[in-house]
Amino acid sequence: MIALSSATLRQLPPQVLTPAYDRSKTTPGIAHLAVGNFHRAHQALYVDRVLARPGQQDWAIVGVGLRDNARETRRAAIMAEQNGLYTLTEFAPDNTHTIRVLGAITEYVQAAKDRAAAIRRLADPTIKIVSLTITEGGYYVDASGEFMLNDPAIAEDLRRAVPETAFGLVTEALRLRRDNGTGPFTVMTCDNLRDNGTVARTAFCTFAEARDPALGAWIRENVTFPSTMVDRITPSVSEADVARLDALSGVADQMPLFAEDFTQWVIEDKFCAGRPELEAVGVEFTDDVGPYEQVKLRMLNASHSMLALPGLLMDYDTVPHAMADAGLVTLLEQFLAQDASPSITPPKGVSLSDYAHQVLHRFRNPAVGDQLLRIASDSASKLPVFWTDTVKGVLKAGADHRRIAFGVACFLEYLRGQTESQKTYTLSEPGLPDAARALALGDDLATGLTMPVFAGWTLEQYPAFVEDVVKLRRSIRTQGARQTLTQLGL
Ligand code: CS2
Numbered sequence: 001m002i003a004l005s006s007a008t009l010r011q012l013p014p015q016v017l018t019p020a021y022d023r024s025k026t027t028p029g030i031a032h033l034a035v036g037n038f039h040r041a042h043q044a045l046y047v048d049r050v051l052a053r054p055g056q057q058d059w060a061i062v063g064v065g066l067r068d069n070a071r072e073t074r075r076a077a078i079m080a081e082q083n084g085l086y087t088l089t090e091f092a093p094d095n096t097h098t099i100r101v102l103g104a105i106t107e108y109v110q111a112a113k114d115r116a117a118a119i120r121r122l123a124d125p126t127i128k129i130v131s132l133t134i135t136e137g138g139y140y141v142d143a144s145g146e147f148m149l150n151d152p153a154i155a156e157d158l159r160r161a162v163p164e165t166a167f168g169l170v171t172e173a174l175r176l177r178r179d180n181g182t183g184p185f186t187v188m189t190c191d192n193l194r195d196n197g198t199v200a201r202t203a204f205c206t207f208a209e210a211r212d213p214a215l216g217a218w219i220r221e222n223v224t225f226p227s228t229m230v231d232r233i234t235p236s237v238s239e240a241d242v243a244r245l246d247a248l249s250g251v252a253d254q255m256p257l258f259a260e261d262f263t264q265w266v267i268e269d270k271f272c273a274g275r276p277e278l279e280a281v282g283v284e285f286t287d288d289v290g291p292y293e294q295v296k297l298r299m300l301n302a303s304h305s306m307l308a309l310p311g312l313l314m315d316y317d318t319v320p321h322a323m324a325d326a327g328l329v330t331l332l333e334q335f336l337a338q339d340a341s342p343s344i345t346p347p348k349g350v351s352l353s354d355y356a357h358q359v360l361h362r363f364r365n366p367a368v369g370d371q372l373l374r375i376a377s378d379s380a381s382k383l384p385v386f387w388t389d390t391v392k393g394v395l396k397a398g399a400d401h402r403r404i405a406f407g408v409a410c411f412l413e414y415l416r417g418q419t420e421s422q423k424t425y426t427l428s429e430p431g432l433p434d435a436a437r438a439l440a441l442g443d444d445l446a447t448g449l450t451m452p453v454f455a456g457w458t459l460e461q462y463p464a465f466v467e468d469v470v471k472l473r474r475s476i477r478t479q480g481a482r483q484t485l486t487q488l489g490l
Pocket of ligand 1 (some may be wrong): 192230231232233234300301304305374375376382
């Protein structure tokens with residue numbers, strides 16, 4: 001197999017598509033913070049396409065790794081060895097696939113190695129957009145929409161001379177830009193949050209104001225924070241996947257990735273320092289991302305969680321495996337049609353029943369084999385984003401709340417880390433402090449509902465719902481999630 005780097009790019013097997021532009025003639029105009037699989041399979045693909053268009057060579061990406069751990073060091077080393085190149089294999093539901101080498105990330109900076117240098121890199125006048133995927137829980141904005149200035153991680157970063165968080169790096173880079181007269185860059189969030197541009201604006205501006213009021217005011221005045229809706233199912237990549245993907249491509253890529261063939265990106269057209277011609281490569285620009293985002297978060301992401309939490313308890317491992325369970329499919333079909341849809345105002349021309357159908361079709365894609373554990377991870381940060389509006393709508397309307405009560409019961413039981421056949425799994429709940437998790441694990445099955453996850457759900461007004469969640473939890477503990485789901489009689 002042939003190793004992947006700029007030197008071998010023209011010698012790769014014919015089934016592998018390669019960048020249709022000369023990478024040496026491009027310069028980064030975008031800096032992306034936190035270069036995970038999703039960014040590499042989504043934004044970097046659109047940028048790869050745009051770089052091949054006339055006059056668009058100034059929009060390559062400099063990736064910025066924020067974490068300070070062995071995984072990040074390895075990522076940076078591979079990025080260097082492979083000159084930022086990697087393969088993306090896109091699988092259609094009929095198992096046909098396309099393999100391409102993406103070349104959009106032409107430079108990689110491991111911020112932890114030299115934070116001041118990373119700040120200077122962002123401050124370079126050629127950078128027009130700083131985009132980010134720092135996860136749903138990464139914005140430190142609470143249920144009432146306030147940035148958590150008192151959170152220890154934030155409070156500490158505010159005191160550091162050279163900060164370490166995304167907020168700190170961006171604030172200090174913008175200070176240099178203001179002082180040098182370079183002007184602002186756009187800060188573009190690509191995380192799954194409701195009204196993500198506003199959340200990003202709140203987070204970055206509040207942080208900056210707390211650090212330096214005058215700078216904060218300048219940022220509020222000059223920087224734009226477009227909202228975005230991003231969509232592409234991108235599973236985690238195991239060692240076995242690496243071997244499988246490399247065998248398929250014939251390329252010895254140390255960090256290959258795969259995704260479904262579906263992709264969508266809708267962006268609010270609000271760029272204070274210009275933007276690439278992304279509309280030419282499939283991105284939709286709009287004045288109001290809200291309706292797109294409602295549909296995506298409350299249908300796709302919400303039903304992903306609605307599948308993953310019970311699915312894990314029922315001993316399934318991947319989405320397509322769980323989708324072979326008729327009980328779970330009925331749960332999702334009804335959740336989408338009866339619980340989520342009634343409170344959604346879709347964009348013009350979008351049919352919610354078609355969308356629901358398409359979501360289930362995407363979940364069935366056998367080649368993607370997305371992991372339930374990946375989807376369940378950080379549920380404490382995701383559920384407030386994905387489920388809150390639906391739950392509030394159902395409860396307020398006095399509608400049938402069985403499915404959401406079951407989903408909530410499964411979430412609380414999932415926190416115990418054990419399937420119904422007593423197999424254990426490793427939880428990844430960075431947004432859930434131990435004290436909050438303890439609330440879910442005690443003998444009083446109602447106290448779990450007092451966790452911050454449910455803030456704003458006004459559950460105290462719905463005792464019948466609370467009672468049902470408790471009953472369902474008891475049932476899951478004694479009879480298992482599968483039996484409990486059957487007894488729901490959906
Ligand atoms: C998933 C998302 O992690 C999750 O909760 O629902 O990663 C999902 O796959 C993407 O948002 C799809 O666009």
